[in-house]
Amino acid sequence: MKNRNIDFSMVLALAVHDMKNSLGMLLNSLDELRAENEDKLNDSSKFNTLQYEAERIHNDLVQLLGIYRLGENNLSAHIEEHFIPDFLSEHLARHTPLLKGLGIECSIDAEAINGFFDADLLTGALNNTINNAIRYTKSRIRLTAYEHDGYLVIGVEDDGEGYPESMQHTGTLSFKSLNFNTGSTSLGLFFVSAVADLHSEGERTGYIKLRNGGHLGGGVFEIWLP
Structure with a gap:
């Protein structure tokens, strides 16, 4: 019998990449369909669920890759300079159709500052965080950005019930902290934490902070970048 040296992890990565691209095309089609049939589809719970779940799976595949x-x-x-209010506005625009359909109000409160980060990585991290906020909010989501002690702090707040005490966390998650025996492995948290950790300046590296409160009184997810 031939010895077939198959790198199964590479096979899975290639398959995930193809699925991610297909789902991206599906999401674009859903946006176009909503725009063409706005009166009918904005109030359709089935269509909103379809778009939300497709977005969630797309985010999961981005994280896996x-x-x-x-x-x-x-x-x-790959660090580049970005004007934060513009970055957040452009990022929010892709979520606007679904937010409108779900009746969720979203606002941006960002200082007029520049930040230095990898836009693609941070987009993936924010997609995960916003998608999570959509799942648990009651009616409002708020994006924030400010400078504190030499860090750029980008936050996503909601008016939901907040994070349970076991999830409130400051720092960097390790892969060993993931629990595959529970319903939620926190892969999304690990991914966002890893993205933050890839940003460094001198001895300082980025990290995440999960807490409750904020302007809306629910969960607050923050990414701290040096």
């Missing part, structure tokens, strides 16, 4: 590249030591941050 990122974690695979992290494991292969092939994930790095």
Whole structure:
């Protein structure tokens, strides 16, 4: 029998990449369909659920690819300068159709500052965080950005019930902290934490902070970048 040296992790990564691209095309089609039939579809709970779940799966696949590249030591941050209010506005625009359909109000409160980060990595991290806020909010989501002690702090707040005490966390998550025996492995948290950790300046590296309160009184997810 032939010895077929198959790198199954590479096979999975290629399959995930193809699925991610297909779902991206599906999401674009859903946006176009909503725009063409706005009166009918904005109030359709089935259509909103379809779009939300497709977005969630797309985010999961982005995270899986990122974690695979992290494991292969092939994930790095390409730092560029960005004007934060514009970055957040452009980022929010892709979520606006679904937010409108779900009746969720979203606002931005960002200082007029520049930040230095990898836009693609941070987009993936924010997609995960906003998608999570959509799931648990009652009716409002707030994006924030400010400078504190030499860090750029980008936050996503909601008016939901907040994070349980066991999830409130400051720092960097390790892969060993993931629990595959529970219903939620926190892969999304690990991915966002890893993205923050890839941003460094001198001895300082980025990290995440989960807490409750904020302007809306619910969960607050913050990414701290040096």
